Amino acid sequence: MDFIVAGFVKAIELLISGDNSTWTAVWATLKVSTCSMLLSVGAGLPCGFLIGYFDFKGKKHLRTILDTLLALPTVFIGLAVYAFISYQGPLGELGLLFTLTGIAIGQTILAFPIVTAITASIIENIDQDLKLTLVSLGAGKRNIIATCLWEVRFGILTAAVTAYGRVLTEVGISMMVGGNIKYSTRTITTAIALETNKGQFADGIALGVVLITIAFIVNLSLSFLRRQ
Amino acid sequence: MNRKQFFSGIIAIFFVMLMAISVQADSKSLMMATTTSTDNTGLLDYLIPHFEKETGIALKWTSTGTGKALKLGQNCDVDVLLVHAPPAEKKYIASGYGKDRREVMYNDFVIIGPAMDPAGIKGKGISEAFNMIKGKKGIFISRGDDSGTNKKEKLLWKNAGIQLPDKEKWYVQTGQGMLASINVAEERKGYTMTDRGTYIKYNSQKGGNAPLKVLVEGDAILLNQYSVLTLDPKNCPKAKYELALKFSDWMASKNAQDLIKDFRLLGKELFIPNAK
Numbered sequence: 244m245d246f247i248v249a250g251f252v253k254a255i256e257l258l259i260s261g262d263n264s265t266w267t268a269v270w271a272t273l274k275v276s277t278c279s280m281l282l283s284v285g286a287g288l289p290c291g292f293l294i295g296y297f298d299f300k301g302k303k304h305l306r307t308i309l310d311t312l313l314a315l316p317t318v319f320i321g322l323a324v325y326a327f328i329s330y331q332g333p334l335g336e337l338g339l340l341f342t343l344t345g346i347a348i349g350q351t352i353l354a355f356p357i358v359t360a361i362t363a364s365i366i367e368n369i370d371q372d373l374k375l376t377l378v379s380l381g382a383g384k385r386n387i388i389a390t391c392l393w394e395v396r397f398g399i400l401t402a403a404v405t406a407y408g409r410v411l412t413e414v415g416i417s418m419m420v421g422g423n424i425k426y427s428t429r430t431i432t433t434a435i436a437l438e439t440n441k442g443q444f445a446d447g448i449a450l451g452v453v454l455i456t457i458a459f460i461v462n463l464s465l466s467f468l469r470r471q
Numbered sequence: 472m473n474r475k476q477f478f479s480g481i482i483a484i485f486f487v488m489l490m491a492i493s494v495q496a497d498s499k500s501l502m503m504a505t506t507t508s509t510d511n512t513g514l515l516d517y518l519i520p521h522f523e524k525e526t527g528i529a530l531k532w533t534s535t536g537t538g539k540a541l542k543l544g545q546n547c548d549v550d551v552l553l554v555h556a557p558p559a560e561k562k563y564i565a566s567g568y569g570k571d572r573r574e575v576m577y578n579d580f581v582i583i584g585p586a587m588d589p590a591g592i593k594g595k596g597i598s599e600a601f602n603m604i605k606g607k608k609g610i611f612i613s614r615g616d617d618s619g620t621n622k623k624e625k626l627l628w629k630n631a632g633i634q635l636p637d638k639e640k641w642y643v644q645t646g647q648g649m650l651a652s653i654n655v656a657e658e659r660k661g662y663t664m665t666d667r668g669t670y671i672k673y674n675s676q677k678g679g680n681a682p683l684k685v686l687v688e689g690d691a692i693l694l695n696q697y698s699v700l701t702l703d704p705k706n707c708p709k710a711k712y713e714l715a716l717k718f719s720d721w722m723a724s725k726n727a728q729d730l731i732k733d734f735r736l737l738g739k740e741l742f743i744p745n746a747k
Contacts, residue, residue, distance in 0.1 A: 330547035330709070338709075340548050341502060341533060422533035425516070440651035441511055442676060 250448025257449050264425060264434075269453060272411065272430040275343045279350030280407040287355045287406075288399065291362025296391070306363070312356035317349075317415030324349040324420050341422040346430070349416035354406035361405060365398035366391065397469060404465050408458060431457075500529035501714045504543040505553040506619055507648030509697070510534035512672040512741050517734055522721055528714055534648070536618025544568060544700065547707035551715035552700040553722075555619035555666075560698060570703040570712070575722045576731050576742040577696045580623060582687035583653070583670060584609075584662035592662070593686045598631035600687045605633055608641040610661030614652050615644025623695070624664045630692070657683055666695050668741035675736040697742065699723075722746065 257265045294305060326332050328339040328348070339345040369391055377387045392399070414432040421428030423437060431454045438447035509515050510532065519530050535543070537554040544552050545568045552569070554560060563569045582592065582600060590609035592600035604611055614621040628635050636642040643659065645652045649669040656663040663683075665673075674681040699722050701715040721727055723746035731744040 330707070335547075341531070422535075424531045424533050427531050440648055440654070442650060442654040442673070 246444040247448060249445040251452060253445045254449035254452035257446075258453065264429075265450070265453070267426050268429050268431050268434045268450070269457075271343060271428065272432070272454075273457070275346050275417075275430065276350065276407060276410040278343075278347045279354055279410045280403060282347065282351040283354035283358050283406050283410075284399075284403050286351070287358025287402070288362055290355075291359040291402075292366055292388075292392070294359065295363035295366025296388075306360075309356055309360050309363070313360055315353065315356065317353060317413045318419065320349050320352050321416040321419030324352070324416065328420070340420065341424060341428060343421070343428055345420045346417050346428060349420050350410040350413065353413060353416065354410050357406045357409055358402045361402035362395075362399060365395045365402075369394060400465060400468060404461060407461060411458060411461075412454065500531055501551060501711055501718060502549045503530060503532040503551045503553060503718070504540035504549040505532050505534050506537050506540065506555055506697075507534050507650070508555070508620070508666045508669045509553055511648060511650040512668045512736075514668070514731070514734055514742060518727065518730055521727070521730055522718065525726070526717055526721060528717060530718065536614065536616040536621065536648075538617030538619075538622070541568075544702050545706070547702065547710055550702065550711045551718050552702075553697060554700060555695055555697045556622045557696050557698070559619075559622060560700060563700070564703075567703055568706050569700045571701045571716065571719060572698050573700075573719050573723055573746065574696055574698045575728075575746045576744045577694060578667040578740075578742050579688065580620065580664055580693040580695050581667055581670060581685045582662060582664050583656070583683045584686050585660045585682060586684050588686060589660075590662070595687060597627055597687055597690045597692065601628060601631040601633060604641075604662055605636065608639075610641050610643060610656075610659050611636075612652050612656040612659065612661045612663040613642060613644045614647070614649065616646050618649075619695075620649060620664060620666060623693075627664070627692070653683065657681075662686070671736050671739050671741050679737050696745075 256262075294302065294309070324345065325340065328334045328337065328345050330338075330340070339348070373391070373394065374387060377390060382390070412432060414436055417423075417428070417430045417433045418436065421430065421433065423429050423433040429437075431450050435447045435450045435454075438444070438450065505515065511534070515532060519532075523529055532553075533543075533549070537556045537559065540549075540552050540554050541556075541559060541563055543549045545563075553575075560569065560572055564572060582597070584590075584592070590600075590603045590607040592603050592609075595603065603609075613624060625635055637644075643655065643661065645655050647655070649665055650673060652663055653665055653669065653673050655661075667688075670685065673683075699719040701712060701719055702710045704710065704712045728744035728746055731742050732740065734741055
């Protein structure tokens with residue numbers, strides 16, 4: 244039991260003392276998950292909008308595929324990305340293995356279906372009367388799309404935050420593609436896995452507390468945005 | 472806040488963040504694949520800052536089993552290796568993947584297990600001990616990850632005249648690093664084989680009074696030699712051969728060898744330098 248209490252004490256110690264390896268892991272985590280989240284929103288938002296807004300043949304099947312992709316295991320993405328960016332792989336020349344960029348690629352693949360599926364759902368659920376009203380008021384296509392997006396702004400924020408939560412907490416991709424390199428690609432989650440493996444539970448718990456704190460701050464700023 | 476502000480705000484944040492991230496591109500440096508024992512014990516954390524200070528070369532490492540480390544070198548995903556499986560290393564060089572092999576330090580493998588020693592192997596020879604574990608179906612934790620330690624362990628089963636007990640219930644393959652496997656052994660009250668350096672590290676974590684004790688040691692076959700391997704530039708033209716050679720030279724230098732000798736936990740040396 245002692246090590247659980249010790250973990251919380253240690254968490255505060257590590258953060259206040261500005262422990263270098265802790266802060267580089269925190270920074271690496273923030274950098275890579277923010278990047279992945281932004282990229283997945285950048286790509287997933289238009290895709291989700293198209294799927295949700297227009298009716299086309301095979302839409303149901305596409306949604307089924309998309310929903311399946313929501314369950315993509317991180318270790319599989321890790322393996323696939325690893326195979327592509329290893330020096331022997333098709334993208335080997337770029338030297339992306341064991342870099343944060345490599346992790347970001349994998350995490351973007353992880354988050355893309357999440358953003359796309361959530362966006363598609365919320366666009367589908369927009370009140371059909373809104374469109375009709377806009378058309379009858381003589382609004383142009385551009386105006387209709389912009390108004391629809393504005394109406395679902397909080398839904399999009401939710402999609403972004405959900406994606407952020409997923410990439411922030413994943414460990415499979417970071418471990419396989421990043422290699423858990425100290426001061427470089429070691430993220431909070433891979434550091435926790437390592438500390439637990441080494442039997443240093445207190446350090447692991449300390450890092451877990453840090454991770455939860457970050458998640459809390461993100462959600463806090465979201466509810467702040469909502470109130471605006 | 473109106474619509475235009477909201478969207479342009481989001482787009483602005485998007486670009487600022489992307490820019491901040493792209494500026495932070497990873498700087499180039501020497502990349503090493505190594506075994507879990509050198510990393511888990513803290514040896515590299517202690518040694519590498521000295522290397523970086525003296526040579527100005529930044530060194531990053533990923534710790535994995537020797538088997539995977541060799542594979543990473545074969546695929547040219549790293550520049551240099553620090554591993555411990557001499558037969559596999561020699562074969563590696565003969566196959567044209569590695570170029571120079573320099574022995575830098577050693578320790579020995581030991582069989583550890585619970586103090587009550589259910590199979591009664593304490594003080595026995597290594598082959599006898601393995602046979603007794605098999606006879607009593609004592610729980611044995613294996614790395615099972617083709618690491619240097621795992622390669623040696625498989626050889627020891629073979630030498631003891633036992634077919635690898637791959638499917639036996641008492642033979643537990645963790646697929647994880649050395650310290651992780653020792654912790655599994657502790658939880659399961661089983662035996663395992665470890666290099667002495669990692670055992671000392673584990674023991675010092677438990678305040679020098681770990682529940683798992685050294686039971687079998689001292690056989691010549693249990694010697695555990697660590698070497699630095701550079702990659703053959705013919706196979707990996709892009710690997711930083713010159714820098715790798717500098718690292719290899721530095722590890723064999725008097726300064727580094729003294730540092731290795733001074734690396735102690737509980738007053739014991741974890742690795743014994745032996746570069747020629």
